[in-house]
Amino acid sequence: MVRVVFPQHLLSVTGGEREVAVEADNFRELLEALEARFPGSREPLAKSAAAVDGQIYQDAFLEPLEPGSEVFFMQRIEGG
Amino acid sequence: MSKVQVTTSINGEEMEFLCEPQQTLLEVLRETLSRTGTKEGCATGDCGACSVLVDDRLVCACLMLGVEAEGHEITTIEGIATDDGLHPLQQKFLEHAALQCGICTPGLIVAAKSLLEKHPDPDETTIRYWLAGNLCRCTGYDKIIRAVQDAAKELAHPA
Amino acid sequence: MAEAVDYKVIGTSPIRPDGVDKVTGRAQYGADLNLPNMIYGRVLRSPHAHARIKRIDTSRAEAMKGVYSVVSGKDFPEAEHGEIGGEGGGDISDLAKNIMARDKVLYHGHPVAAVAARSQRVAEEALAAIEVEYEVLTPVLDLDTAMASDAPLVDENCYTKNLPEKPDKPSNIAAVMQLGRGDVDQGFEQADVIVEGEYRIPAAHQGYIEPHACIANTNESGQSTVWCCTQGHFEFRAMTAKVLNMNVADLKFVASEIGGGFGGKTVVYLEPVAVLLSRKAHRPVKMMMTREEVFRATGPASGTHIKVKVGARKDGTITAATAWMAYEAGAFAGAPMGPGAMSVFAPYDLENFKVEAFDVLVNKPKVAAYRAPGAPQSMHAMECALDELARKLGMDPIDLRLKNAADEGTQAPYGPKFPAIGLKACLNAAKNHPNYTKPLPEGAGRGIAVGFWFNVGMQSSAEVHINENGTVTVVEGNPDIGGSRASMCLMAAETLGVPYEQVRAIIGDTESTGFSNVTGGSRTTFATGMAVVRACEDIIAQCRARAAATWGVDEDQVLWEDGQATPAPGVNADVKPLSLADIAANAAKTGGPLLGRASLNAQGAGASFSVNIADVQVDRETGKVDVLGFTAIQDAGRAIHKAYVEGQMQGGAAQGLGWALNEEYIYDANGVMQNAGFLDYRIPVASDLPMIDCEIVEVPNPSHPYGVRGVGETPIVAPLAATANAVRDAVGIRIHDLPLSPPRIVAAIDAAGS
Ligand code: FES
Ligand code: FES
Numbered sequence: 001m002v003r004v005v006f007p008q009h010l011l012s013v014t015g016g017e018r019e020v021a022v023e024a025d026n027f028r029e030l031l032e033a034l035e036a037r038f039p040g041s042r043e044p045l046a047k048s049a050a051a052v053d054g055q056i057y058q059d060a061f062l063e064p065l066e067p068g069s070e071v072f073f074m075q076r077i078e079g080g
Numbered sequence: 081m082s083k084v085q086v087t088t089s090i091n092g093e094e095m096e097f098l099c100e101p102q103q104t105l106l107e108v109l110r111e112t113l114s115r116t117g118t119k120e121g122c123a124t125g126d127c128g129a130c131s132v133l134v135d136d137r138l139v140c141a142c143l144m145l146g147v148e149a150e151g152h153e154i155t156t157i158e159g160i161a162t163d164d165g166l167h168p169l170q171q172k173f174l175e176h177a178a179l180q181c182g183i184c185t186p187g188l189i190v191a192a193k194s195l196l197e198k199h200p201d202p203d204e205t206t207i208r209y210w211l212a213g214n215l216c217r218c219t220g221y222d223k224i225i226r227a228v229q230d231a232a233k234e235l236a237h238p239a
Numbered sequence: 240m241a242e243a244v245d246y247k248v249i250g251t252s253p254i255r256p257d258g259v260d261k262v263t264g265r266a267q268y269g270a271d272l273n274l275p276n277m278i279y280g281r282v283l284r285s286p287h288a289h290a291r292i293k294r295i296d297t298s299r300a301e302a303m304k305g306v307y308s309v310v311s312g313k314d315f316p317e318a319e320h321g322e323i324g325g326e327g328g329g330d331i332s333d334l335a336k337n338i339m340a341r342d343k344v345l346y347h348g349h350p351v352a353a354v355a356a357r358s359q360r361v362a363e364e365a366l367a368a369i370e371v372e373y374e375v376l377t378p379v380l381d382l383d384t385a386m387a388s389d390a391p392l393v394d395e396n397c398y399t400k401n402l403p404e405k406p407d408k409p410s411n412i413a414a415v416m417q418l419g420r421g422d423v424d425q426g427f428e429q430a431d432v433i434v435e436g437e438y439r440i441p442a443a444h445q446g447y448i449e450p451h452a453c454i455a456n457t458n459e460s461g462q463s464t465v466w467c468c469t470q471g472h473f474e475f476r477a478m479t480a481k482v483l484n485m486n487v488a489d490l491k492f493v494a495s496e497i498g499g500g501f502g503g504k505t506v507v508y509l510e511p512v513a514v515l516l517s518r519k520a521h522r523p524v525k526m527m528m529t530r531e532e533v534f535r536a537t538g539p540a541s542g543t544h545i546k547v548k549v550g551a552r553k554d555g556t557i558t559a560a561t562a563w564m565a566y567e568a569g570a571f572a573g574a575p576m577g578p579g580a581m582s583v584f585a586p587y588d589l590e591n592f593k594v595e596a597f598d599v600l601v602n603k604p605k606v607a608a609y610r611a612p613g614a615p616q617s618m619h620a621m622e623c624a625l626d627e628l629a630r631k632l633g634m635d636p637i638d639l640r641l642k643n644a645a646d647e648g649t650q651a652p653y654g655p656k657f658p659a660i661g662l663k664a665c666l667n668a669a670k671n672h673p674n675y676t677k678p679l680p681e682g683a684g685r686g687i688a689v690g691f692w693f694n695v696g697m698q699s700s701a702e703v704h705i706n707e708n709g710t711v712t713v714v715e716g717n718p719d720i721g722g723s724r725a726s727m728c729l730m731a732a733e734t735l736g737v738p739y740e741q742v743r744a745i746i747g748d749t750e751s752t753g754f755s756n757v758t759g760g761s762r763t764t765f766a767t768g769m770a771v772v773r774a775c776e777d778i779i780a781q782c783r784a785r786a787a788a789t790w791g792v793d794e795d796q797v798l799w800e801d802g803q804a805t806p807a808p809g810v811n812a813d814v815k816p817l818s819l820a821d822i823a824a825n826a827a828k829t830g831g832p833l834l835g836r837a838s839l840n841a842q843g844a845g846a847s848f849s850v851n852i853a854d855v856q857v858d859r860e861t862g863k864v865d866v867l868g869f870t871a872i873q874d875a876g877r878a879i880h881k882a883y884v885e886g887q888m889q890g891g892a893a894q895g896l897g898w899a900l901n902e903e904y905i906y907d908a909n910g911v912m913q914n915a916g917f918l919d920y921r922i923p924v925a926s927d928l929p930m931i932d933c934e935i936v937e938v939p940n941p942s943h944p945y946g947v948r949g950v951g952e953t954p955i956v957a958p959l960a961a962t963a964n965a966v967r968d969a970v971g972i973r974i975h976d977l978p979l980s981p982p983r984i985v986a987a988i989d990a991a992g993s
């Protein structure tokens with residue numbers, strides 16, 4: 001299982017759930033699993049950045065996940 | 081508006097141009113004569129990007145009218161290097177990484193040249209006050225000061 | 240810690256390849272190109288901070304001799320709402336309206352029309368002939384007013400985002416954000432000492448010396464070529480296409496040299512206007528902003544109001560921290576409150592914290608990114624609070640930070656666990672730095688602060704061409720603001736094993752190289768550098784194949800060492816190694832020219848930390864602050880070009896010092912900026928600053944082939960609080976607001992004395 005944590009501003013997408021565990025071998029499957037659980041979540045989540053095991057991805061999609069992986073959705077970072 | 085004919089010397093070259101009476105020397109250099117090495121950062125005399133030498137005086141080209149160039153010798157950044165190559169200031173700016181974006185560089189080199197002509201061996205404070213009219217937003221001035229110090233040394237004792 | 244790695248050229252400081260053109264005046268910046276038949280565009284700007292446009296009559300201007308085209312809001316397509324994507328971010332419709340007002344003007348300086356004419360002067364006369372009738376509205380000029388429940392609305396359709404439910408009425412709060420962990424009430428109960436502070440920082444401008452400028456040349460089929468100074472020509476092309484509803488393929492963007500950006504040149508202002516003017520005029524149109532326009536109408540950084548509260552045990556362990564932060568967005572949503580909120584506590588390992596952040600509309604120019612957008616303001620508050628905490632605890636301020644410092648494996652306040660980071664290394668370097676312990680002159684003060692920035696990766700492309708004599712041309716798509724061509728050449732030379740002088744880097748236009756996101760977010764050396772390294776590896780693989788074919792051996796029997804193909808030990812020992820030049824000379828016979836390429840979406844940009852030490856002397860009579868010394872310590876991961884890394888640190892320090900001591904947007908009651916020029920908006924000059932000492936710490940980023948973290952943004956974060964803490968140390972009074980300008984300091988000293 002992959003541990004998924006949502007920030008406050010995405011709680012409206014998950015109906016208030018902060019943390020879930022889902023089965024997924026990569027990020028694409030994770031988004032699919034989350035969409036199945038929280039219909040309508042795919043778009044806002046795909047637009048977010050995500051940290052996978054500490055590594056921040058602005059456009060995660062194909063990244064492999066392992067059992068025990070941790071995914072934190074977060075706001076995209078920009079810069080100057 | 082009728083234009084005025086102006087005869088001047090730019091970087092040692094006799095030059096004639098027509099300009100409107102209200103045009104600044106900076107506009108003439110950049111737009112009429114395509115000498116775009118002299119930069120515009122403000123057009124109000126506050127940034128020094130347009131520094132040129134008029135005879136041997138350091139001047140903001142944006143604060144001088146084109147017609148005022150009549151009979152004077154203008155030196156711009158394009159006239160600093162010689163047949164022998166880069167001026168020591170130009171070389172030292174490169175070696176010390178004294179430019180990042182480089183937009184302030186032409187003005188700073190012209191101003192520093194004027195400084196070294198008047199004070200061949202300036203201390204840090206003198207350099208800082210001489211160059212206080214030339215804004216640089218990228219470097220924090222540190223490497224610029226060092227480049228000028230090094231160029232002064234080089235000019236005093238050519239390698 | 241940095242393991243010793245033997246690099247040949249990385250970490251040296253050679254002369255940049257574009258250097259000679261930049262010291263001789265040859266380099267062409269945004270305003271330096273002139274085209275045959277070219278005319279000049281100028282923008283008419285709103286004289287009101289907030290007004291409804293009742294009528295625009297351009298007929299008199301259009302009829303003037305020498306005027307070729309006039310445009311106003313009605314000439315632009317209706318822009319749909321949608322995300323711009325990429326670095327500039329934000330909403331397309333907002334971007335479009337910021338470039339040219341439609342029904343309302345939202346700040347003093349907001350464009351309402353534009354003309355293109357034979358000369359600048361004719362264009363200005365034409366602007367004066369345009370009649371605009373306004374219904375003046377009450378401007379909303381500060382955060383307190385804007386956030387009040389009965390405030391006039393900047394945008395009647397603005398409903399606060401990110402709330403669990405859409406609010407039932409509009410407000411000036413465009414979005415909120417919350418972060419938190421643990422139980423702060425309980426945390427504060429465990430605290431022996433609590434400090435609280437409220438900090439206001441006015442807007443400050445990026446202050447690049449080169450004003451925005453461009454030329455657009457649109458032909459009769461609608462295709463347009465645009466030359467401009469930009470941090471990212473690909474993103475400028477995308478934004479222009481969206482604002483004008485054009486096909487991206489009909490736009491070609493060529494990046495000129497760029498005279499500074501610092502985030503401010505990541506969004507379009509002039510370019511779509513110039514394309515439209517040129518389309519109507521059938522001529523190239525050049526547009527250049529004046530300095531005043533740059534101040535009034537291009538993005539400053541957000542003005543902020545931030546409150547922090549921190550509690551700690553006697554031993555310095557922080558038990559709880561909270562922050563409330565309001566960021567001015569200007570006229571359109573999009574203040575960097577997100578990164579502000581995520582960075583405020585980022586350096587510390589906290590069990591209990593809570594952050595609330597607000598993106599607030601006001602009738603001021605739309606803010607733009609400015610170096611580490613959002614972080615200087617939020618971290619100023621936290622780092623000042625920690626200084627007070629250290630004083631209350633009687634603890635050394637570096638020890639207090641070391642006690643709570645995040646490290647590898649610490650869960651960052653914004654979610655993930657940190658990989659290897661250099662915060663503790665920087666703190667220790669500061670503690671051991673001679674400048675930290677050196678005696679201060681009588682009455683002077685010393686302050687320290689920590690800085691942080693996430694850094695980003697994003698998309699980059701690079702090609703590497705091997706010329707017929709074995710020299711190397713690197714083509715990439717990131718405008719070079721601070722010496723990045725040199726860094727690219729260094730990484731290519733290192734990878735290929737050839738001398739630096741053998742490599743040149745150029746910046747391709749949007750039609751001659753692959754897509755690259757902006758030069759910003761400290762991403763160029765990291766991400767584009769990664770693409771260059773990969774493209775060089777592609778070349779090496781090809782060279783090994785060519786050598787194998789030449790020698791009649793298998794590819795895996797060919798090694799690449801010191802810039803040449805050599806046979807593996809035991810293989811065909813009598814062949815001579817083949818250099819790049821040898822392989823290039825024979826390229827026609829072995830498969831044609833050598834071209835390596837790579838494109839990627841770089842992941843794993845490493846967070847970067849810094850510690851600054853500021854020494855100041857304060858004149859108690861006049862309130863003038865003299866900066867006696869400044870030390871910048873930062874983890875660069877790996878410094879590719881050492882002198883340019885130092886340059887980033889020194890330049891960021893100077894900008895931070897300016898923000899701390901002098902720089903601010905000053906408005907009158909009508910929302911007109913009072914200091915829109917370099918005389919009154921005073922950025923640091925040479926005589927204001929001391930030498931800035933640098934110490935580069937190198938904790939390599941595991942995600943980059945050479946360990947690069949990105950260095951451009953972190954340097955501006957810590958100087959605000961370091962300076963404020965030094966002033967506090969010198970005068971014995973905590974002044975919460977910035978800038979620490981002479982009147983503010985004198986007032987504080989007087990107030991404390993009375
Ligand atoms: S352009 Fe002349 S001083 Fe700034
Ligand atoms: S190098 Fe950019 S302004 Fe000086």
